[in-house]
Amino acid sequence: MFSTMAQRLQELMVLFFLAIFSKAVAGLKPYTRANLMPDAANNNYCLSWRLAVEANNVRGWRTVPAQCLRYIEAYMIGGQYDRDLEFITQQIWSYVSGIVPSSDGWMPGFLTLMTLASPMSFTIRERDMGTCDPYDPAGFKAWALMGGCPAIPAVLRLFLDLVEGGFKVFLVTGRDQESLGQATADNLHNQGFIGYERLILRTASYKGQSAVKYKSDIRKQLVEEGYRIWGNVGDQWSDLQGEFLGNRTFKLPNPMYFVP
Amino acid sequence: MFSTMAQRLQELMVLFFLAIFSKAVAGLKPYTRANLMPDAANNNYCLSWRLAVEANNVRGWRTVPAQCLRYIEAYMIGGQYDRDLEFITQQIWSYVSGIVPSSDGWMPGFLTLMTLASPMSFTIRERDMGTCDPYDPAGFKAWALMGGCPAIPAVLRLFLDLVEGGFKVFLVTGRDQESLGQATADNLHNQGFIGYERLILRTASYKGQSAVKYKSDIRKQLVEEGYRIWGNVGDQWSDLQGEFLGNRTFKLPNPMYFVP
Structure with a gap:
């Protein structure tokens, strides 16, 4: 029931998001449900584009290529x-x-349910928990304020498994702490993200900094506090580049927007 | 004519390569051309696998998953x-x-046809120029000694464009200099890779080192010589990680083998 509703919400989000893009593309037919059938002639090209995005070969793109809107949907x-x-x-x-x-002496106080003697942290970006937080548009900020972003089921499950496995999970997001801190915490809670170690939002001192710099600084602080970052998961390459990356990085797919 | 022959050769190589793998997989039907039709039921899974490989989410894999042999072919x-x-x-x-x-004073002697005042280098791994150099198998070493690896047309074209554009192109490969140096140089020449600045193979002093360490060292040397590495192209993530990576990296697709 929850899962079906979440999926419906997710579908609506995709449609809403792509609709915004299509408006910006001159000469394109109105983006309605009726003409969303994937265009077979474009599929091969759009598959190459999607692969190139995930492999970090295409950077700094601001919108999905016009001919790939239907494919991406x-x-x-x-x-x-x-x-x-x-x-x-x-x-x-x-x-x-x-x-x-x-x-090996890393924060011996952090013994976990997995009886690991060293502390562990596992950073997951908050952004990855829903599909409704694209880069910048004001409309989405209003949406985020409502605290209604649906969780991605697979990511929620991973999160809960990590928490249960004894990992200290840190959620690091580029969202503004002052304006979105409470709404984000509420949203996480109402979606079931319970048990994380810390939710870290962008404070005023990091305003204007690149995502790579800001997140490197956050990771550095965690390491200096004594955490060993076992894994680093993000849907943007800017989450997975820079310093103090952790023992392994994982790129979640996101062909919808690019955060520099 | 050349291009058709090259394509035929490439197809043969893929078959040969996958055939070796299929032999290693117990219970699999003999890998012949007759049963190479992609199995539709596997396609979605294998597409996920291929994406995960290119995004560096799957690492250290030794063979294509058995159920994806046909898909990859x-x-x-x-x-x-x-x-x-x-x-x-x-x-x-x-x-x-x-x-x-x-x-800005980088090797002012290296004025190029593009009238750039600074020297440029563009490293392309030799491995990317053919599909016949998988990781380690002795049979392929023998093949490499024959100097018959076919060029990948798109990479050859890029190479020639870069040379013509005034870039100093360095070919950096993990192949052993002593045993494969001459054959590799001959192979490059007979495939049309003419005009590169330097072909760099693995000398005895780098034997046993990881690809990331060896290639980082090579790039460091180039930078110390005064080259600015504008681009770094490879079909393995081990080409694109480590130090002195250059201004941009590009991952060419390769779902056939993994070099750690």
């Missing part, structure tokens, strides 16, 4: 996006399951 | 691999075309 709500997420969260869990406890 | 010779390569080499060329000449 079909990808997002047609099942393959969910399968890609499922595949990657399984990879993450397989990696996590192979972590061997050690006792 | 179809990908490699059915057109999408060529389209992906074409897409990325266009991205590279678009990036290269945007490079603005500067005169």
Whole structure:
């Protein structure tokens, strides 16, 4: 029931998001549900584009290419996006399951349910928990304020498994702390993200800094506090580049927007 | 004519390569041309796997998953691999075309045909120029010794464009200099890779080092010689990680083998 509703919401979000884009593209037919059928002639090109985005070969793109709007919509709500997420969260869990406890003096106070002697942290960006937080548009800020972003089921499951597995999970987001802090915390709670160690939003001192710099600084602080970052998960390459990246990084798919 | 022959050779290589793998997989039907039709039921999973490989989410894999052998074969010779390569080499060329000449004292002797005042280098791994150099198998070493690896047309075109554009192109490969140096140079020449600045193979002093360490050292040396590395192209993430990576990295697709 919850899962069906979440999926409906997700579909609506994709449509809403792509509708905004299509408005910006001159000469394109109105973006209605009726003409959303994937155009087979474009599929090969758009598959190349999507691959290039995920491999970080295409950077700084501001919108989905006009000819790929329908393809990306079909990808997002047609099942393959969910399968890609499922595949990657399984990879993450397989990696996590192979972590061997050690006792090398890292924050010995953080013994976990997995009886690891060293503390662990696992950063997941808050952005990855819903599909309704694209880069910048004011309309989405208003939406975020409502605290109604639906969770991505596969990411929620991974999160809960990590918490249950004894990982200290840090949620690091570029959202503004002052204006969106409370709404974000509420949203996480109403979606079931319960048990994380800390939610870290962008404070005034980081305003205007690039995502790579801001997030590197946050990770540095965590390491200096004594955390070992076992994994670093994000849907943007700017989450996974810079310094103090952690032992492994994982890129979740996101062909909808690019955060520099 | 040349291009058709090269394509035939490439197809044969894919078959040969996948055949070796299929032998290693117990219970699999003999890998013959007759049963190479992609299995539709596997396609979605294998597409997720291929995406995860290119995004560096799956690491250290030794073989293509058994259920994806047919899918990968179809990908490699059915057109999408060529389209992906074409897409990325266009991205590279678009990036290269945007490079603005500067005169900041980097090796002023290296004025180029593009009248850039600073020297430029563009590393391309030799491995990316053919599909016949998988990781380690002795049979392929013998093949490499024959100097018959066919060029990938899109990469050859990019190479020639870069040379003509005035870039100093360095070819950096993990191949052993002593045993494969001459054959590799001959192979490059007979495939039309003419005009590169330097071909760099693995000397005895780098034996046993990881690809990331060895290639970082090589790039460091180039930078110390005064080269600015504008671009770094490879089909393995181990080409694109480590130090002195250059201003931009580009990952060429390769779902056939993984070099740690």
